[in-house]
Amino acid sequence: MSEFSLPHAPLQRLDLPWLRQAGIEAAILRLDLVDPLISGNKWFKLRHHLLAARQAGSPGLISLGGNHSNHLHALAAAGKRFGFATVGLLRGHPQDTPTVDDLRAFGMQLHWLGYGGYRARHEAGFWAPWQARYPGWHCIPEGGGGLAGAQGCALIVEQCKAQLATLGWTDYDAWWLAAGTGTTLAGLVLAEAGEHPVHGALAVPPDHGVAEQVAALVGATGYVLHDASRGGFARLDEVLLAFVDEAERHAAIPLEALYTGKALLALRDQVEAGRFVPGTRLVFLHTGGLQGRRGYL
Ligand SMILES: *Cc1c(COP(=O)(O)O)cnc(C)c1O
Numbered sequence: 001m002s003e004f005s006l007p008h009a010p011l012q013r014l015d016l017p018w019l020r021q022a023g024i025e026a027a028i029l030r031l032d033l034v035d036p037l038i039s040g041n042k043w044f045k046l047r048h049h050l051l052a053a054r055q056a057g058s059p060g061l062i063s064l065g066g067n068h069s070n071h072l073h074a075l076a077a078a079g080k081r082f083g084f085a086t087v088g089l090l091r092g093h094p095q096d097t098p099t100v101d102d103l104r105a106f107g108m109q110l111h112w113l114g115y116g117g118y119r120a121r122h123e124a125g126f127w128a129p130w131q132a133r134y135p136g137w138h139c140i141p142e143g144g145g146g147l148a149g150a151q152g153c154a155l156i157v158e159q160c161k162a163q164l165a166t167l168g169w170t171d172y173d174a175w176w177l178a179a180g181t182g183t184t185l186a187g188l189v190l191a192e193a194g195e196h197p198v199h200g201a202l203a204v205p206p207d208h209g210v211a212e213q214v215a216a217l218v219g220a221t222g223y224v225l226h227d228a229s230r231g232g233f234a235r236l237d238e239v240l241l242a243f244v245d246e247a248e249r250h251a252a253i254p255l256e257a258l259y260t261g262k263a264l265l266a267l268r269d270q271v272e273a274g275r276f277v278p279g280t281r282l283v284f285l286h287t288g289g290l291q292g293r294r295g296y297l
Helices: 017-021 041-055 070-082 098-105 114-122 128-133 146-167 183-192 210-218 238-251 257-272 290-295
Strands: 011-013 025-030 060-065 085-090 109-112 174-179 198-202 223-227 281-286
Touching: 011 146, 017 257, 025 146, 041 060, 041 070, 041 146, 041 183, 060 070, 070 085, 070 098, 070 290, 085 114, 098 109, 098 290, 146 183, 146 210, 174 183, 174 257, 183 198, 183 210, 183 223, 198 210, 198 257, 210 223, 223 257, 238 257, 257 281
Parallel strands: 025 281, 060 085, 085 109, 174 198, 174 281, 198 223
Antiparallel strands: 011 025
């Protein structure tokens, strides 16, 4: 179905002083550039859901997230673009953020679940009242997770491989990317099937069950998880912000701190600790999310 054909993500050189000093060659796959509104890895995670919803003739799409959610932002934009109504179930109490303003502008209908109501999202009966209220609508798990999300992300690997020659590369040694639910990482692991290891830098603390979720999707091999959370999801600190600022200037690439910034900083720590031998070729996945910067800048 060409309606949801994949946008193109450019593969570019990533030149940073600490990579050069360690003799590491790096490239960055720019998912932040795939679309002005349906940004980053969220486009790939949504693709199979959009296909399924269209095939089922669903009038609309429902999902959940916080008030800076990149996922809900992409979903609302996709709904508007492709003619689906959208409903967002939000964590906490009504609050206006730049993201929430956009959700409304894209036509998404919002329901605020409070904190307790949001915590119930993993319970068996959670979706039943919403399915009764919005019959036939397509329900998407938090963050676009699950196997459908991972399968869409498997297509990211093809895009990288198709562009290696533009860098003068014939191959690469490993992936490095930010992980929230680990769905994007799982997609890369599926597509690589053991050919290249996938390093996931966790933006959430290690006790949040991501390892278990990834293992349930793809098993225990083909990837390594690193704790990049720096004390909590969405927690910011001066060292991180200064690092992101400097990396943006050196590489001339925009980043946001919560995912791509923390992932790149965790990579620097590993590179400086000598984890990768000189001559290693890494592909860093820019997962997008730049709309979320407005929430903390
Ligand atoms: C959502 C998001 C992630 C996390 O993706 P998962 O598939 O949940 O691991 C990473 N980076 C950015 C910028 C995101 O918006």
